Amino acid sequence: MNNPSPPRLESAIRLALAPLLRAEGFVGSGRRFHQCVGPWIQIITVQGSRYGGSFAVNLGIHFASAPDLAGNPPDPKKMSEAHCEFRRRLSDSNADRWWKHEPDHASMLTAVESAASVYAHFGRRYFELACADLNAITPEALSSGTYDLQGFGTTKVRLGLALARIRKLQGRSDESREFAQYAVQHVGSATALESELRVLAAT
Structure with a gap:
């Protein structure tokens, strides 16, 4: 059975x-x-x-x-x-x-x-x-924390990198650089991200 x-x-x-x-x-x-x-x-x-x-x-x-x-x-x-x-x-x-x-x-x-x-x-x-x-979201909003991702979690450095990548793909190069520059300044122990951030901050 x-x-x-x-x-x-x-x-x-x-x-x-x-x-x-x-x-x-x-x-x-x-x-x-x-x-x-x-x-x-x-x-x-x-x-x-x-x-x-x-x-x-x-x-x-x-x-x-x-x-x-x-x-x-x-x-x-x-x-x-x-x-x-x-x-x-x-x-x-x-x-x-x-x-x-x-x-x-x-x-x-x-x-x-x-x-x-x-x-x-x-x-x-x-x-x-x-x-x-x-x-x-703007670089200024990232710096001041005046944004709300509805609980979708990330660190500010990781968010800066993600937005730098996204804005570059969107053709918004000035914002891309500013996001990357902010993230470089606050990279702290996230050194694995630093190399790509410095490239994005300079382009």
Whole structure:
């Protein structure tokens, strides 16, 4: 006699989260979805706990023309949020959130429905506002800290490098130099970034 297959989180995602994401333009299946909005790649992945019984929803943003964090040309059809320059976990605050569930379909479905509701109320705005700020942030705003990336975390030096790269690709060379110059001045222990920053600061 065959034993029934154990319930899978992917089934709950297919029912409760995937339709919401596809209605917004995301494509994908299983636990990974992506879309391109203007120059930005947006990635969503569902990460199960290594111990079982819970999951988190990871969000990633990456500039479509810039190398990913592994130094490769970004491929939105294959990359995960771990390849993205800007990353955060979905929640209704700046804290990580893990959705707990029992090992049965009903509990998994309830948890994924809750995550989908949080995405609908918060996640889509995180993407929208962070991308808008990344497009608009100036070197002066970086220096003074007057910007809001909606919890997509990075250091100021790493952000300076990312924006220097992005502005150079956008043809905004003066801003690119200023971002790189700021990052060079504050590079501190991030010496692995210094060589590229000095090149960008001088071009």
